[in-house]
Amino acid sequence: MSRVYFRSPTRTAELRGSERAWLGSLVNDIAIGVLDLRDLSRVERLRQLIHPDHYMAKRPTEGHGWLNDWASIYATAFAVGWDRSAPLIQYHGKQIDQFSLALNTAALLGSDQIKLAARLHGACEIHTWVDGPNRAWLADILQAGLDGGVYRRGIHYAAEPDHGRPEPLWVPQGWEDVVALLRERDDEPVVTSYSVTDSFPNSGVGDWMPPWPDAVPRDWNALNEQQKRERGERQDAWYDLDAGERWRISMGGLRASSDGLELKPDNWHTFRFTHELTILDLVAHDWEERLQRALIDETPAEG
Template identity: 50%
Template sequence: MSRVYFTSPSGTAELKGSERAWLGSLVNDIAIGALSLNTQGNAEQMLKFVDPAHYLYLDPHAPKRPGWQAPWAASYKTAFGVGMGGAPLVQYQGHDLGTFTVALNTALTLGNDPIKLGARIHAQCELNCWVDGPDRAWMAGIIDHGLEIGVYRRGSEDDPQGWEQVAELLRARDDEPVVLYDSIDSEGFPNAHVGGWMPAWPEGIPETHAGWDLLTDAQKQERDDRSEAWYDLTEPEQWVISMSALREKKGHGLQIRPDNWTRYHFGHGISALDLVASDAEQRLSDAFGVPA
């Protein structure tokens, strides 16, 4: 799993990839626990929401066969965690809920502050989630609490996971934002693709390596020239451009802040608790605006 970097104009700290993997496993395990598939009726309830094209879909008579629940539940837990199956594992009237989104919302619903922060970091570090200067000490306090209760792991003296260093960076000052990115992002932050520095990608062409081959020579040259010009800017200038773009994404939920901490949710907002509730279909109907 990739490392997570916390960066500011004045410094950077990193969280080991093994700790991010740990956060991901916590998020998944909390959701699986909340589904409680060994509880009478819960497996049958979740079976109703499996897409018929998924390999875990069973005919309506399957629950009448003795002993079906335990092996099915074991397979379901695996599929939930790795997202395999070729079709939605959790869907409602054609709407794919996405097991990752369900797991994240479950962590936000059931978790304490360190669990909530862990879910946000795991889900949004690749998207450049961030914390503003005045809220840095607040986030550092959550990290302290997570270390104290064991949700976050310290590692060894010779090989720390990095939480202490992150908290130290956060407390170093309160007048600069701290932005996250992961080690897969070779450009880090700030970069030319965050903000309006690069020309808009042409409509109708996928923004992929294959799409690059579909650009005209003039479009390719324009992008190459603009990308090179990025490195002629000073680092403070790069920060202003990229950070301004992040601040404009208010509706994307990338700013981690205390004033919406308890209300924040991902996507449709549905958690595992909603799926096993007695009125699950009504909750799903409300979430997607379709008749129950």
């Protein structure tokens, strides 16, 4: 079972991977609702933005029941589809990542608890984090989410006991320990990681590894043998450092980053991912101007 880890230099709390999936479903359900795929005017707008080689561009739009069929398949493509050569949503050849669209829509329209769901679902594996003085603020948001039922204290799994009669097995999701961790102190950061990707701290965050060679694709197989050997030796040396030094190096990298990974009150209501667009931008009366500004006139902010 996967986990989202909340790590401090002192200790770690674990959130079950099923809860990360729940956060993703909240974000996606909001996005699908705002798309309003039973509205013909919305569908016509979305069809204008489909790459002509994407399979949704070839779906029939006539005959009995076509709209329900089209909406169902589009919703699935929005949630799981990814094709750079023929994107589901694009404007003048620029792909509009639907994952960021969903995250940004939830961040714009949602409560603090939904905003946090979007931030964790969108960036837990790349180490979104909260600084010590803001830990209590974040704990308050989490606690309100638990009290209101936005986050789940636990879920029932079907269990088969010895006597053969199914009985539910209650499994805590881990939020209570995350809240407890956040409230324990205010002088250490707490950093997230995901169990199926890199842990934290790690040698790739901070200035421990040398810069990637110029003009070389960021692919291990693109390196020559000497470059592979040098980087491998440097990575191995990471594990000779004590835990405190590894934390110092990786936290230095996070603090210096411009990726917007810190969870903080200052930009809580304005933070957006990648292109910064929401679904509301796609359906606005001035949608072309909005997409032009975000994708063509300016370089989108990284998030």
